[in-house]
Amino acid sequence: MATNPIKVVVIVGSTRAGRLAPGIARWFTGQIGQRADVVTDIVDLVDTPMPGSLDDNDPVVVALRPRLAAADAFVLIAPEYNRSIPGPLKTLIDCYNKEWEAKPIGFVSYGLSMAGGVRAVEHLRQIFAEFHSFGMKDIVTFPRILDHFDSDGNFTPDLDGCNAAAKLMIDQLTWWAYALRDAKAVRPY
Numbered sequence: 001m002a003t004n005p006i007k008v009v010v011i012v013g014s015t016r017a018g019r020l021a022p023g024i025a026r027w028f029t030g031q032i033g034q035r036a037d038v039v040t041d042i043v044d045l046v047d048t049p050m051p052g053s054l055d056d057n058d059p060v061v062v063a064l065r066p067r068l069a070a071a072d073a074f075v076l077i078a079p080e081y082n083r084s085i086p087g088p089l090k091t092l093i094d095c096y097n098k099e100w101e102a103k104p105i106g107f108v109s110y111g112l113s114m115a116g117g118v119r120a121v122e123h124l125r126q127i128f129a130e131f132h133s134f135g136m137k138d139i140v141t142f143p144r145i146l147d148h149f150d151s152d153g154n155f156t157p158d159l160d161g162c163n164a165a166a167k168l169m170i171d172q173l174t175w176w177a178y179a180l181r182d183a184k185a186v187r188p189y
């Protein structure tokens, strides 16, 4: 383990009954978990239901705040819903502000169509511009997501390509996370 590794909060952005997200999240956390320069904390929206009322004092919002605040970077695992992101993921984002501020964000997206969730990611880039946080150029996408699951429901992606895409994104994320953490230590944002 590197000294003072960066902290990456990985957010699992679907709460749908029968969701495919856990298989994708398991694969991705396996990839990022191999890194000596990163420690991860997994926030699954199923376990952290955000209040639709955006109540700052809601116990779930309060409990999650320090975990998000501690992050040097985020990775969002986001399916595409109606050319955008799932409502619960937007509610999570809306429940916080400073916790996202000036931090790099990586994306893992997927969808049923050939778009692979890219339209959800492009919306996320716009949303996070509000917090002066910004998305990594390279993203991990899974078009036609059902093609990546076998008949037993196991996630079986083309590992060479996917692992390389994850590495590229995580490399970018760690570079920015270290750079911004160092800069903020000298000159708080």
Ligand SMILES: Cc1cc2nc3c(=O)[nH]c(=O)nc-3n(C[C@H](O)[C@H](O)[C@H](O)COP(=O)(O)O)c2cc1C
Pocket (backbone or CB within 6 Å): 014, 015, 016, 018, 019, 020, 021, 022, 079, 080, 081, 082, 083, 084, 110, 111, 112, 113, 114, 115, 116, 117, 145
């Ligand atoms: C409400 C809804 C809207 C969707 N819209 C899109 C879409 O615009 N583009 C797409 O590629 N897939 C779309 N899908 C398919 C989902 O991306 C796909 O079912 C994926 O597995 C959802 O992630 P989850 O299973 O982890 O919830 C939609 C699914 C739902 C439930």
